[in-house]
Amino acid sequence: MTLGQLSDPNAAVPPRDGGEDCPVCQNKRWLLDARGELKPCPRCGVAQHWKQEGLRAFSSRSGVSERQTFTSFKTAFKGVEDENLGNCLEAAEAFADLPDGHWLVMVGARGNGKSHLCAAVDNHLRHAGIASLFITMSDLLGALKDAMDLQANTEQESYSGRLRTFKTAPVLILDDVGAESSSAFSQGILFEIIDYRYRNRLATMIVTNVPFDAFDPRVASRMQDAAFCTVVENLAPDYRKRPVEER
Ligand SMILES: Nc1ncnc2c1ncn2[C@@H]1O[C@H](COP(=O)(O)OP(=O)(O)O)[C@@H](O)[C@H]1O
Ligand SMILES: [Mg+2]
Ligand SMILES: [Zn+2]
Structure with a gap:
């Protein structure tokens, strides 16, 4: 099979989740x-409901996630619309409205709303009853490392079961990729998950604050496949540094 065939979003290759x-x-x-x-x-x-329950154990959602929605995401400051932030919001909404086979990659510096949009996508999908997993790369690696020390009694406790969960989640929202020190272990895991989801065209949102050339080239090229992958760069400044009256 050629790469062209793999990239064709209409090709009759059923996703294997x-x-x-x-x-x-x-x-x-x-x-x-x-x-x-x-x-x-x-x-x-x-x-899907049972899948969502199973995924919940691994989620990186926190107390604020519930309030981080598309509606609470601001794109205008001091009355001026920030076009780039508007594009980021639109891309996240489009992904959440129809994740099927799509990938959304969001790149940008710290504090400008990327995790907020991850939570917003996760909230939207939950509401629609679609099983999604919002997890940071470091939580994902932690869950796998923990499993190495566990005497696994269930599929969910085992290393292979967890890795399969991350590879096959109907929608995976992977936050802070590349932020953790990239050991051979983390690079290997990232490639295995990305490659599986790429080949099976499983909906995936990837957020990173490092440029593509800092990635394993095999991962970077899959994240930039224009056939089904949207790449957006969030150029906004750190929200926390905005004057309070601006927010
Ligand atoms: N455009 C925005 N509108 C509303 N809140 C925002 C926006 N951008 C960032 N925030 C808030 O600022 C904080 C930091 O944003 P976060 O999404 O964690 O940044 P990062 O891009 O580092 O993931 C969060 O509490 C988030 O809800
Ligand atoms: Mg973040
Ligand atoms: Zn069906």
Whole structure:
């Protein structure tokens, strides 16, 4: 198979998320209803709720995540619309509205709302009943390292079970990639997850504050496949440094 074939978003390669083949949704696990809203597939998507429950154990959501929505994301300051931030918000909304087979990569400096948009995508998908996992790269690596020391009694406790969870989550929102010191272990894990999700076209949002050339070239090239990957650069300054009256 050539790379061209792999990149064709319309190619009839069903995503392999570990579930059964479904003729209703072609293994997407979701459908758009008559009003154009994202809904779990009526045939196979009933498992989404249980999947979401299973993913919850690994989520990096915190107390503030609930309030970090698209609506609470500001794109105008002192009455002036920030076009770049508007584009970032739009890209995140588009991804959350129809994640199917799409990748969204957001690059940018610290504190300018990237994690906020991760939480907003996660909130939106939860609301729609779609199983998504919002996790930071360091939490993901931590969950795998913990599993090495555990006497695993369940699939969820085992290293291989956890890695499979991260590879096959219907939607993966991976935050702060490249921020952790990139050991051979973390690079290997990142490649394995990215490559699996790339080959199976599983919806993935990746957030990083390091430039593409700091990545393993195999990972960087998959993140920039224009056939199904949107790359946005968040150029906004650190929100925390904005004067309080501006927020
Ligand atoms: N455009 C924005 N509108 C509203 N809140 C924002 C915006 N940008 C950042 N914030 C808030 O500022 C804080 C830092 O943003 P965060 O998303 O964590 O930054 P990072 O890009 O480092 O992930 C969070 O509390 C977040 O909700
Ligand atoms: Mg962040
Ligand atoms: Zn289905």
